[in-house]
Amino acid sequence: MKTTRRNFLKTAAMGGALIAAPLSLRAQEEITANENAVGMLYDSTLCVGCKACVTKCKQVNDMAAAPAPTDKDRLWDSPPDLDYRTRNIIKLYKEDEDGKNWAYVKYQCMHCVKPSCVSACPVSAMQKEEGTGIVFYDKNKCIGCRYCQIACPFNIPKFEWPEAFPKIVKCDLCKFTNLKLKGEPACCETCPTGAVIYGKRKDLLAEAKRRLAANPEKYQKEIYGEYEVGGTNVIYIAGTTFENLGFPELEHDSAALMSEHVQHTLYKGFIAPVALYGFLAMVALKNRKTKQQVEHEHETDHELEEEIKKELKHKDGGK
């Protein structure tokens, strides 16, 4: 088989790309939050666990109640965890039952600086708003593939499993409701102790550092969300470890970037797939010729063509 050097190089494009993608030096592009990115700071030591934020969130965003299984009258909203009716929840960590060591924790979307859900979504239903960095969801584009759920390291997007026409549910910082009307998310507006506050990420980070510096004995040294998976716009400070508060220990590199890097190496400009196609087509055509020569000897090709011609003629004649 005659292969020109250029063609050889072309194949190397796809075959090699599969090998090169993981090995190629990754200029891990610096993930930096936008100057105007907004988020929240939650201070676990200030939270009194009143759950006013949970109620307010449901009220503002028109979410159904999640009654406990024992609640026969179904009068109370007591969600056990985040789910398709609950975008925001307060939980309590207890070291032991006599309750010397305890801390509250608030869960909702972390609004990652480089969100995996946005990177994963095939149809742009998950989006990161330009500037503010708010990660929000558009049900009119969503196909319900739940890849965002697979991708999210915090398990935040929830799916309406019992619904015939389900959607994904997650916190969007009240982008379409409270933030739009009153300038801050419902949970921050309603919090009586200021345990969760809204603001620009850089200001919140500065505030968190100020609190840590002012009361080093009260707080853990780390700010959760400062670096995790490339940083999140919602950040946490607490008196107990973040592992106790139920947070996963995460790398500072973003898996979304890693995935995009592999994908872009393979598909940049669609060069590798086109080169692969071109090369394969060339080889296949070359092989076909030799095959046809062989077949010509047997004249099978010829026979069928004759047969078809005859049939067609016969038909036309018949009409």
Next chain:
Amino acid sequence: MVHHDEYHIHKAKILTPSFYVLLFFTVLGFLLIGVRFVKGIGAVSNMSDGYPWGIWIAYDVATSTALACGGYAMAIIIYIMNRMKYHPLIRSALVTSMFGYMLAGMSVMVDIGRYWNSYSFFIPSRWQTNSVMFEVAVCIMAYNVVLMIEVLPAILERFIHSETTRFPKLKHYALIIYPRLDKVLIFIVVLGITLPTMHQSSLGSMLIIAKSKLNPIWHTEFLPLLFVINALYIGYSVVIFESFMSSISFNRPFESEIQRLSKVIPYVTAVWLFVRFADLWYRDQLGAAFAGDYNSWMFITEILLISGGTFILMWRQYRTSPRMVFISAMLLLIGGGWYRFNVYLLGFKPHGNWSYFPSLPEFFITIGLVAFEILGYMVLVKLFPIMPKLHKHEAQTAQAH
């Protein structure tokens, strides 16, 4: 490129007992699919927010498309490596591929929550090219079409050679389309090699983004390469498996091409095993892989199955025994599928207290779709020239039986 004399219609009764058994499971599956569309996914499945993908994705999409790589793997041997002697096997391989990918397509439509929005894939402003899922979805859709075109000549030949005058128009059109299709078919065939290379590797890339959830024994940037090689040896094994099954259930002699084909497999699996171990070593995960915990045993099972199948096929005396060839093909099918299950389900552990085991209806929906696939294959080979024509001496021995 006309090989019309290589295939024939398998002349046998369509309504056999196995037909009715398969029909039963198909109907059951479709009834449960009906329940899913009326009452929601939660009503029939055990999937949860922690395990948002269950067997409908892990088996029906990730594994079944690999099992449907027979057409892909054979096309590489025949058209690229120029081994025309295998050509008689391609049609049945393509038909299995077509049904396998159809199964994946149907399963996805059952699995996705907002199926009515799937037109989003045809709206360029919604394309999200960073998404691995986008590449997989578009590529699989395209490949489904390619497979149908590749199977089309068999259908057309049937009408061309039909003696009855029941469909005179069809015959006329078939006579016009067939030679034209034949001229361009090679370009479709090449597309049928390019597309699976793309989406089979992407099926591996799919889990790269879930780094914090997928166990490091499986999470690597080499997932795409491992998946595409895995698809190849599963493809060859499935051609062997399928030929063996049809030789039993259709009372045909074992095709001699198969034994020669089994020689190819150890080379492919050896490359895979090399990449697998080199990657584990490079990422310093060999210790974890043999630590003896749950994940480690899942890994060891995967490796034992694949290296076991490879080992058998390395020996000439085993390759000449149809039984051993069949056994090793089975080992490779299960092992290769096991690897994919490890990546999509068993090695996947989200943070928190989540667990997943498929519910009965979930199982029966998958079984129903698989039954439908086999049913379609069995009917199609009895209506259209798809099975390889028996070699003369083989035909004689078959008659003697």
